[in-house]
Amino acid sequence: MSTLPVNWLTEGLLDFEYKKYLLLAYLKAARNEFNKQRLYPVFSDLIMHYRNLQQVKAHKQLVYESFPKRISRADFEKLELVYEKIVNDDETMQQIEEIIQYATPLFTETLEEGKELYSFVERHLEISPVGITPMYHNEGYLFLDAFPGKETHVYVYNITVFENTYEKYRGINTKHLQTVRRGLAQTHEQLKVQLLRERQELPNPAAFVAIAKVPMPLEQALLPIAKRSLVKYVTGLAA
Known part of the structure; x- marks a missing residue:
């Protein structure tokens, strides 16, 4: 543009x-x-x-x-x-x-x-925890479901906190791990268990799923807003 x-x-x-x-x-x-x-x-x-x-x-x-x-x-x-x-x-x-x-x-x-x-x-993005949520929420997995379709985009996320003289900020970094097709045999809970087996560096990770209820571009809308919404959600858990 x-x-x-x-x-x-x-x-x-x-x-x-x-x-x-x-x-x-x-x-x-x-x-x-x-x-x-x-x-x-x-x-x-x-x-x-x-x-x-x-x-x-x-x-x-x-x-x-x-x-x-x-x-x-x-x-x-x-x-x-x-x-x-x-x-x-x-x-x-x-x-x-x-x-x-x-x-x-x-x-x-x-x-x-x-x-x-x-x-x-x-408003058309629903965030919820996957499985049992540990006390530490600042790193873990974000499952992102676009609409329509049964694909889940899997990201590892890390939330950082930094502050200046006036206020405290939270930033989030994500890294795309994989995109998987879900079905009866591959729920979000089962996907989390699979990641626990495959990735030992996060032994007890938090996991959240963001589900889009309407079609929207992944990179230009869905992912950036899902990241900000996750920060807001996690901040609420820590309050």
């Missing part, structure tokens, strides 16, 4: 009509992705761009933490130097603020569409 550079506000021709053209093309492509129920990675990019607009509007600065992982600290520092020069130019900054004023409600509107899609997918 059409993408928007992370430094689109300062990159290239600093002209309102040009920036408007870039923005509208990007948002149109984002909506097309949503229409196909492809939520990621476009939803994350939209959030990043929106946060940057808000930071620039409020503080006239860029915030490294808002940028995606693909931009390095060194690249960000170069971008920051360019931006500092622009901030010191009143005429140029006035154009930037005009672009921000135009872009903010458009980002807000498109983000709302993304939130509605996220909520729809989340």
Whole structure:
């Protein structure tokens, strides 16, 4: 799809009509992705761009933490130097603020569409434990059942906790192990027992199944939301 550079506000021709053209093309492509129920990675990019607009509007600065992982600290520092020069130019900054004023409600509107899609997918995703759940839930197996079909995508997951001055975050890493066809002879419980026999590195793992109730793309919607839903579910167990 059409993408928007992370430094689109300062990159290239600093002209309102040009920036408007870039923005509208990007948002149109984002909506097309949503229409196909492809939520990621476009939803994350939209959030990043929106946060940057808000930071620039409020503080006239860029915030490294808002940028995606693909931009390095060194690249960000170069971008920051360019931006500092622009901030010191009143005429140029006035154009930037005009672009921000135009872009903010458009980002807000498109983000709302993304939130509605996220909520729809989340509502039609059912998470439950498989077998007896141990006291430790931060690593184990995630069984993911797409709709329709009888295939189960098996992932090993690990939840990490990190915090800054203000709040605590939980992140999740997954690794795809296999995809199996289920039936009367291969239930989720039996699949867990099989994994216990085959993989000795997790002797007493937690296991959860996420079952989709409606069709949705695996990589662009189902898996990312299942991972976030699992973090939320496990956090609730630990409360």
